[in-house]
Amino acid sequence: MTSKFISATLLAAALALGGAQAMTQPNAVTIKNFSFGQPISVTAGSTVTWRNSDGEPHTVVSVDGLFRSAALDTGETFSFKFTKQGTFKYVCTIHPRMVSTVTVK
Amino acid sequence: MTTSDFTSRRGALKCLAYGGAGTLFTLSGGILLASDVAQAATKQMAADVGMPLFVQISDSHIGFNKEANPDVAGTFKQCIALVNAMPQQPALILHTGDITQLSKPEQFDTAAQLMSGFKVSEIHTTPGEHDVADAGGGKEYFSRFGKPSNNKGYYSFDSHGVHFVSLINVLDFKAGGLGILGPDQLAWLKNDLNGRSSSQPIVVFAHMPLWTIYEPWGWGTGDADQAFAMLRRFGSVTVLNGHIHQIVSKVEGNITFHTARATCFPQPAAGVGPGPGPLTVPANVLPTMLGIRTVSYKPHPTMMALSDKSLA
Numbered sequence: 001m002t003s004k005f006i007s008a009t010l011l012a013a014a015l016a017l018g019g020a021q022a023m024t025q026p027n028a029v030t031i032k033n034f035s036f037g038q039p040i041s042v043t044a045g046s047t048v049t050w051r052n053s054d055g056e057p058h059t060v061v062s063v064d065g066l067f068r069s070a071a072l073d074t075g076e077t078f079s080f081k082f083t084k085q086g087t088f089k090y091v092c093t094i095h096p097r098m099v100s101t102v103t104v105k
Numbered sequence: 106m107t108t109s110d111f112t113s114r115r116g117a118l119k120c121l122a123y124g125g126a127g128t129l130f131t132l133s134g135g136i137l138l139a140s141d142v143a144q145a146a147t148k149q150m151a152a153d154v155g156m157p158l159f160v161q162i163s164d165s166h167i168g169f170n171k172e173a174n175p176d177v178a179g180t181f182k183q184c185i186a187l188v189n190a191m192p193q194q195p196a197l198i199l200h201t202g203d204i205t206q207l208s209k210p211e212q213f214d215t216a217a218q219l220m221s222g223f224k225v226s227e228i229h230t231t232p233g234e235h236d237v238a239d240a241g242g243g244k245e246y247f248s249r250f251g252k253p254s255n256n257k258g259y260y261s262f263d264s265h266g267v268h269f270v271s272l273i274n275v276l277d278f279k280a281g282g283l284g285i286l287g288p289d290q291l292a293w294l295k296n297d298l299n300g301r302s303s304s305q306p307i308v309v310f311a312h313m314p315l316w317t318i319y320e321p322w323g324w325g326t327g328d329a330d331q332a333f334a335m336l337r338r339f340g341s342v343t344v345l346n347g348h349i350h351q352i353v354s355k356v357e358g359n360i361t362f363h364t365a366r367a368t369c370f371p372q373p374a375a376g377v378g379p380g381p382g383p384l385t386v387p388a389n390v391l392p393t394m395l396g397i398r399t400v401s402y403k404p405h406p407t408m409m410a411l412s413d414k415s416l417a
Contacts, residue, residue: 097321
């Protein structure tokens with residue numbers, strides 16, 4: 001699937017759902033196959049939600065101490081509201097090779 | 106295996122390559138020897154390897170309930186029963202971490218209740234990354250097991266002339282990297298070993314492997330070399346880890362490294378599959394991949410003998 005197609009699909013979804021609901025969509029991170037996926041970018045004031053879709057537990061822990069989840073079992077979520085601008089690196093402390101970032105604009 | 110195999114380092118390493126249940130590793134003056142467990146079962150050999158000083162158990166993951174083992178409490182109990190059935194009880198027990206699956210209070214409580222089933226009352230622990238994964242970053246673990254280390258995670262003690270060093274390498278991960286000991290712990294270790302006779306046997310235990318087994322999965326400790334620079338002068342250093350749920354061993358001079366089986370479920374060999382998660386095996390195979398390790402000790406000449414026993 002091309003990124004153009006994904007963008008088109010998201011745009012269609014945004015139009016269908018209405019702006020407010022669609023805004024929440026990019027703020028969701030699915031943890032799968034020992035990966036946080038692509039880094040995400042959100043606007044200040046956004047709440048980001050991580051969902052663990054692996055059979056193995058993961059954590060979401062900010063490197064600079066801004067946020068720290070408990071261990072997330074399969075299907076569990078963690079949310080954090082970003083108020084400051086910047087790029088925030090985070091790691092799974094159970095599998096520290098798993099690293100990603102949230103950029104807040 | 107023939108008797109001549111025992112006499113050479115190559116022979117010993119060959120035995121190591123067999124990797125397991127049927128082989129007894131004996132460390133004598135820093136040189137690893139190996140023999141068949143069947144032979145070791147004879148009275149003569151039993152006398153030769155000394156007294157069972159301690160048992161290592163690891164990775165109980167209490168609270169895990171998925172396909173790879175829906176009853177981790179049950180297999181943990183079976184491992185405890187194996188220890189309790191030993192004709193001569195060890196002086197102490199080491200749990201090398203991942204006591205719980207998710208660091209939840211009820212999981213620690215269940216684990217503590219199960220461990221109270223050991224006949225042996227002296228139990229030492231070091232946490233795994235699963236034990237410090239609460240939102241408090243280890244609050245649950247340290248509130249229960251933090252006393253010996255004054256909540257730092259590293260401590261030492263002596264038993265029967267052997268110096269035991271418990272290290273922690275599951276806090277303060279560098280993002281993307283391996284486990285880490287950190288400068289404070291390394292400074293403490295230097296002080297702890299300072300002035301100690303090089304002839305005193307040392308047992309070092311920590312959760313994650315203290316040597317790099319497989320970096321892409323974080324199976325190693327980034328600054329462990331600094332610890333081994335301090336330990337190299339000792340004549341007998343036995344390093345025991347958990348974390349990878351399988352036995353891997355290595356010899357380096359007078360230092361021998363051994364990871365242990367888990368009591369919960371196996372993990373894939375390094376690099377097989379997307380990551381180091383639970384490995385589901387047929388129900389009749391599972392007990393052959395879980396177990397305990399007994400370490401026997403004889404002071405003169407210094408000898409540490411490792412014996413791994415699986416549940417089936």
